[in-house]
Amino acid sequence: MKVFDLDLIDTHYYIKRNSIVEQIQFNNRTFYAKFERIDEPLTPLLLEQHLQREYTIAAPLLENGYTDYLVIEYKGEEYQRFHYLIKHLFDTLHIEKYHIYQGKSEERIQVFIEVDKLSLEEADKQLKELSNLLKQKLTKKWKCLPDISLPEAYNIITLPYKKLI
Structure with missing residues (x-):
């Protein structure tokens, strides 16, 4: 599925519901999912309805691990500072293939870093390193995905609403 500049997994998508749709047991924890998995490709109409805020659609980040x-994904009042800090950090680390989007609100910034078929373990390791570098400059108000401590149904990302760079 193509969303802005992103080529996301198109075998299925998730749609947010008003109530809990699934209870997931994972690593001795219970998760309550409000996103329902739909096993079909996302249609252009549904994507448009998401952009118009009629539905909230999420895409999976993992395929076969x-x-x-x-x-x-940052959510906080210092979103402009986070935006510039992430660009500076990526310049310093020579990370060139990334996209920055606005999420559902102005305070929600989504940063997608392109990688080539990275395992969940390696992705988790790289994200922890980036997160630790960000923590040196900013109070932690972000989450990193995919996350090895979450079940697959939680390693999803809400589709962005607006491209920032």
Whole structure:
């Protein structure tokens, strides 16, 4: 599925519901999912309805234990500072293939870093390193995906609403 500049997994998608749709047992924890898995490709109409905020749609980040994107999603009042800090950090680390989007609100920034079929373990390791570098400059108000401590149904990302760079 093509969303802005992103080529996301198109075998299925998730749609947010108003109530819990699934209870997931994972690593001795219970997760309550509000996103329902739909086993078909996302249609252009549904994508348009998401962009118009009629539905909230999410895409999976993992396929057979591998990902093509590392995602850092920031939600906080210092979103402009985070935006510039992430660009500076990526310049310093020579990370060139990334995209920055606005999420559902102005305070939600989604950063997608392109990778080539990275295992969940390696993705988790790289994201922890990036997160630790960000923590030196900013209070942690972000999450990193995919995350090895979450079940597959939680390693999803809400589709962005607006391209920032």
